[in-house]
Amino acid sequence: MTRVSSKTLLASALILLSAALFVLNLGGYLGSARQVVVRPLAGAQQWVSQRYYAARDLLTAPREASALRARVDELEAQNAALQDQILALEEQAAESEILQALLNFARTSPESRYVAVSVIGLDPSPFVRSINIGAGSDRGLAYGMPVVGETGLVGRIIEVNASFARVQLITDPQSAVNVRLQDSRAEGLVVAQPNGELQVDLISQEAQVSPGELVMTSGLGGVFPPDIPVGHIVSVRTRDFELFQRAVLEPVVDFENLEIVLIITNFKSVDQVPAP
Amino acid sequence: MSLLLGLTGISLLAVLQASLVNHLRLVDGRPDLVLLAITAWALAGHARQALLFGFVGGLALDLFSAVPLGVSSAALVLVVVLVSYSEGRFWGVHPLMQLAAVLAACAVFYAAQLSSLWVAGHPIDLPLVLNRIVLPSLFLNLVLALPAAQTAEALSRFFTPGQVTA
Numbered sequence: 001m002t003r004v005s006s007k008t009l010l011a012s013a014l015i016l017l018s019a020a021l022f023v024l025n026l027g028g029y030l031g032s033a034r035q036v037v038v039r040p041l042a043g044a045q046q047w048v049s050q051r052y053y054a055a056r057d058l059l060t061a062p063r064e065a066s067a068l069r070a071r072v073d074e075l076e077a078q079n080a081a082l083q084d085q086i087l088a089l090e091e092q093a094a095e096s097e098i099l100q101a102l103l104n105f106a107r108t109s110p111e112s113r114y115v116a117v118s119v120i121g122l123d124p125s126p127f128v129r130s131i132n133i134g135a136g137s138d139r140g141l142a143y144g145m146p147v148v149g150e151t152g153l154v155g156r157i158i159e160v161n162a163s164f165a166r167v168q169l170i171t172d173p174q175s176a177v178n179v180r181l182q183d184s185r186a187e188g189l190v191v192a193q194p195n196g197e198l199q200v201d202l203i204s205q206e207a208q209v210s211p212g213e214l215v216m217t218s219g220l221g222g223v224f225p226p227d228i229p230v231g232h233i234v235s236v237r238t239r240d241f242e243l244f245q246r247a248v249l250e251p252v253v254d255f256e257n258l259e260i261v262l263i264i265t266n267f268k269s270v271d272q273v274p275a276p
Numbered sequence: 277m278s279l280l281l282g283l284t285g286i287s288l289l290a291v292l293q294a295s296l297v298n299h300l301r302l303v304d305g306r307p308d309l310v311l312l313a314i315t316a317w318a319l320a321g322h323a324r325q326a327l328l329f330g331f332v333g334g335l336a337l338d339l340f341s342a343v344p345l346g347v348s349s350a351a352l353v354l355v356v357v358l359v360s361y362s363e364g365r366f367w368g369v370h371p372l373m374q375l376a377a378v379l380a381a382c383a384v385f386y387a388a389q390l391s392s393l394w395v396a397g398h399p400i401d402l403p404l405v406l407n408r409i410v411l412p413s414l415f416l417n418l419v420l421a422l423p424a425a426q427t428a429e430a431l432s433r434f435f436t437p438g439q440v441t442a
Binding site for chain 1: 287288290291292293294295296298299304305306323324327328330331334335336337339340341342343344345346347348349350353354356357360389390393397398399400401404405408409413
């Protein structure tokens with residue numbers, strides 16, 4: 001009987017403590033405490049992610065399969081430290097390729113200043129579409145900064161700690177992006193469906209929208225800079241009784257395989273303070 | 277089992293969940309390592325330790341998530357209370373009852389996360405969430421439930437060799 005009571009007491013205390021942390025966090029009183037806890041955990045997360053990407057690159061590069069097999073045969077005689085070193089070098093080479101692609105993207109908008117940051121993880125909750133990146137306010141990142149990949153828009157920063165930040169992807173249902181269609185010049189709003197599918201809403205009925213058309217940010221609203229590619233129109237739904245057309249969008253970014261992203265650090269978002 | 281070792285282990289599981297396990301998907305569902313570990317440890321007869329591990333593991337998960345801080349920890353504490361009901365005898369009457377315990381644990385965990393996100397204004401399409409996330413995650417968790425339970429039993433025997441567990 002006593003044992004059950006003590007367990008219930010412990011459970012109640014922990015739930016109350018959770019509730020207190022919930023309230024303190026909402027009030028913004030846990031900022032510095034979170035920094036202390038998150039820093040080592042983010043470091044561990046970055047270490048695991050780098051190993052994961054290196055292993056995945058090894059396993060999913062069929063064009064290099066024979067070369068890799070030969071190299072693996074060679075490496076079998078060597079010790080674990082050397083193997084680890086080779087994995088690290090391969091990862092660096094893959095990173096260099098990505099950085100080259102990101103640099104090419106950055107050259108298309110030379111007026112922007114970028115910081116390249118590695119992706120260290122996904123949101124642990126499957127109900128939220130956000131990623132964690134391995135840099136924070138230490139490297140000048142701030143709330144609201146736009147995030148791009150080598151081909152286009154990824155999302156925006158919604159939480160910043162000293163050494164880690166969280167990026168809300170444009171595929172998250174809470175995200176909304178003002179866009180312009182490249183050919184028809186029509187304006188619209190990209191919203192994500194709960195299944196991650198992107199749709200362009202609020203397209204004028206007069207606009208002649210065709211599949212394949214490139215969709216770019218318009219800069220309206222001041223949340224994202226203009227002219228960043230978002231995706232291509234896949235199909236258009238036009239109904240006479242509706243005020244606007246709606247289109248399905250295929251994003252230009254492969255959100256499943258993001259390894260490094262660019263943060264645009266000199267863009268002044270109108271939405272620079274997190275909602276309470 | 278050393279409490280410090282367990283707390284470190286559960287924090288590492290949270291890191292693995294955020295960096296590695298989230299890439300292992302079935303539709304949009306994914307296994308929940310921390311939830312499975314907590315449930316298995318509670319079923320192995322270590323309810324009070326599991327309460328603390330659930331609290332710390334939940335905080336570690338929330339630190340890397342858009343889910344408000346404290347929600348996962350409270351949910352995991354509730355999960356332990358549920359699965360340690362009647363000191364584990366209720367779930368221990370048959371090995372398959374462990375699957376039912378994981379089922380109940382998932383229900384509590386997901387309901388808490390979804391409720392908090394809904395309250396925070398996150399759009400939730402319940403049928404879609406059920407089909408694409410909850411059911412696939414549940415399937416993956418059920419597949420991993422028995423190996424997790426066996427691992428917890430083995431760890432329990434290793435750390436507390438003299439103790440007879442439920």
